[in-house]
Amino acid sequence: MFIHSNYRRTFDKAKTVFLFVIVSSLFLACTESEQAKKAEPKRNTAVQTTEGGLKYIHVESFEGPKAAPYQYIYMDFQMLAPDGEPIFTTYVPAGSTPEPQGVRLLPPPFPGAIEEALALLSPGDSMIIFQAATQALPNEAERPKKIKPTDEIRFCLRVYSIMEAAQYMELNRKRIAVKDASSAEREPEIIRKNVDVNELQDSVFELPEGLFFMIQKEGTGPCAQDGDSIIMHYNTRLLNGLTVDDSQKMQGKPFGFVFDRTNPKRGLIPAWEIIFGRILNKGSVGVFWSPSHLAFGSSKKGNLGAYQSLQFQFYILDIVPKNQIKGYKKNFANLDNLLDKKAEK
Secondary structure: OOOOOOOOOOOHHHHHHHHHHHHHHHHHHHOOHHHHHHHHOOOOOOEEOOOOOOEEEEEEOOOOOOOOOEEEEEEEEEEEEEOOEEEEEOOOOOOOOOEEEEEEEOOOOOHHHHHHOOOOOOOOOOEEEEEEEEHHHHHHHHOOOOOOOEEEEEEEEEEEEOHHHHHHHHHHHHHHHHHHHHHHHHHHHHHHHHHHOOOOOOOOEEEEOOOOEEEOOOEEOOOOOOEEEEEEEEEEEOOOOEEEEEEEEEEEEEEEEEEOOOHHHOOOOOOHHHHHHHHOOOOOOOEEEEOOOHHOOOOOOOEEOOOOEEEEEEEEEEEEEEHHHOOOOOOOOHHHHHOOHHHHO
């Protein structure tokens, strides 16, 4: 969600003050966190710089606990174009159901990474972070035409709470239930009925997180570690059996990716973090039924609607340790997907 940046720029003071006024108004219009109700924050308009060089304005700051690595920062935020127009926002009209997002705090991978600023936040805080357009929106096809590569993107955010991963998953589950109670609450029961209809109930296990699975073939060795590359065939289906994606039929070759729970750019859904980090190993085959809170939640992906339960089947061909991928020579057709700069380091 957030992109790292080493961007440098001298800021126009008038624009900064104007931005502060706008953002302060936006923040004050939002629901105050519990901590904000108990104490007055320190307010600031000055541009500051982290030790690694990332520029930010800590608009409001409270005395309170900071997020630790791998905890979630539950916040509202806006991504603003240079003219102040929102490119993306979690804020909703008055009277609507709030849609804050949880952002996982990762250790800064290099000096000036955005995690340096996020690590300064406490519940109730608000902040503006400045980032180069090429870093904030690296995919040129998704970048609004009016945004130039030399432009600066601003993230304006407001923190409500800091929580552990399990707490955030539970909160996300409850949010989905509030958003579409009849659908979200029925998902586990719908999955169980799907399992029963196919007479698989004696072979299927259910995890506390809500993921259902059945191992069709046992594998060997450990599960993947962060930075390892996974080569596999897979298919994704709706619970009614409709195929959404199939690496063999649609791609005609195995699919490979770098398993990395510490890198948000990898975009792993929670179900995949559990499946590859805790269950499947080399040579294993399994079927998994994921409720929407472990998949894409309220997001719409291609032909998938919001709050969609999914069925995955995986055939793990190989798990390649991070330090061995550079010389990997096995006869799989898609190794170009694996040999990226991160995997080769």
